[in-house]
Amino acid sequence: MNDSKLSALFRFVGIVVLVLLLTAAFAGWRLWSGYTAFADRPLAAADTPRVLDIERGDSFRDVLRRLREAGVADGRDWQWQALAWQMDVARRLKVGEYAIDPGITPRGLLRKLEQGRVIQYRFTIVEGWNFRELRAALAAATALTHTLDGLSDAEVMAALGEPDTHPEGRFLPETYHYTRGTRDVDLLRRARQAMERTLAEVWAGRQEGLPIETPEQALILASLIEKETGAAHERPEIAGVFVRRLRIGMRLQTDPSVIYGMGDSYQGRIGRRGLDTDTPYNTYTRDGLPPTPIAMPGRAALEAAVNPKPGDTLYFVSRGDGTHHFSRTLAEHNHAVARYILGRGNTDNGSNNGNDGNDGNGRQ
Structure with missing residues (x-):
């Protein structure tokens, strides 16, 4: 082969190699630009709520499969x-249940899974x-794992490590976050421990000279106050x-408290019979506090x-609007009963005091 043909061959091979290199570089650039665009582009499925479940033992390949099952087709x-x-x-x-949020990118989703930012229920x-x-609300919470269904109240308290504790009033009303x-x-x-902490804090800041001697008595009294009024500003006055x-x-x-003691026999009215029937919770027939709380304060x-x-007030009667009229004397109280209870008809809803013309704090 003469020099001119050899030179032409080298030029041809060089061109072919260059084309291949350019093609490879272009393909690589396409792959890289597609990859970088994918990593930081919002997922198409994230415009509607989607949920991704990662279970214990899942490999990354399993996670990808679950992503596809959740409707994520991107990438x-x-x-x-x-x-x-x-x-x-x-x-x-991390194992858990994750929301695929609107606008989230693949990079953002993987970071979320790494940080364990799972869905929080309330x-x-x-x-x-x-x-x-x-207990009814717990049973209806579908994201919880139910272990208490079918147990008696005593068995529930035993499961909490307090087999001899009456359950009423032992759990602090507030919002608790949890995962599926x-x-x-x-x-x-958690609610039980929150009540114990809160009761201890409140008891430590109590007034001097109260006619209650223990945190338990404070809890019982607080449950009565809670049930007597829905108006926050009235609680100290009721107390x-x-x-x-x-x-x-x-x-x-x-x-x-009377209604609590009546149990299932209460049908919307206490009536004279209910007031006169003695139970441990009938504060018309018994002195002092009832034996346990009657609700969650x-x-x-x-x-x-x-x-x-x-x-110096000793009586109160419902005005019918969620608030109460407070009186110092029985005569003043009876006048208020006539105005607010008898004047609108003898109603009894169980928390507003008013039975047969008497306020729950009116009989001597």
Whole structure:
């Protein structure tokens, strides 16, 4: 082969190699630009709520499969794997339930899985609930793992390590956050511990000279206050009435406690028979506090119980609007009963005091 032909061959080979190199470089550039665009482009599926579940033992390949099952079609598997390798997170993804948020990118989603920012559920214990209502709400919380269904109240308390404790009033009303799969008994234990802490704090700041001697009595009194009024500003004044009655040996005569003692026999009215039927919770027939709390008091009711408003009122009657009229004397109180109870018809809703023309704090 002469020099001219050899030179032409080299030129041809050079051109072919150059074309191949350019093609490879272009392909590489396309792959890289596609990868970088994928990593930081919002996921198409993230415009609607999606949930990704990562279970214990899942490999990164399992995570990708679950992503596809959740409706995330963006990117090729190799792109997700390359991104996880680049971020060094493939083996650090946390177990749990994750929301694929609107606008989230693949990079943002992998970081979220690495940090374990799982979906948080909320469970609220409402002020004034009794234990039966609390258990019904727990049973209806589908994200919880249910371990208490079918157990008696005593068995539930035993599961909490307090087999001899009456359950009423032992759980602090507030909102608790939890993740899917949390056991109902563990959530209940948190609420129990929160009540213990709060009661201890409140008791430490109590007024001097109260006619209650223990945190347990404060809890019982707070439950009565909680059930007597839904108006927050009235709680200290309600507490003042009860505390003054306890000091002078006057019966509390509070309807919510009577109703609690009636149990299933209460059908919307206490009536004379209910007032006269003796139970451990009938504060018309028995002196002092009832034997246990009758509901779950919130922190405000607990604070009112140990820091009652000073004054000289001994009676109160519902105005029918959620607030009460407070009186110093029985005569003034009877006048208020005639105005607010008899004047609108003899109603009885169990927390507003008013039975057969008598306020729950009116009979002597």
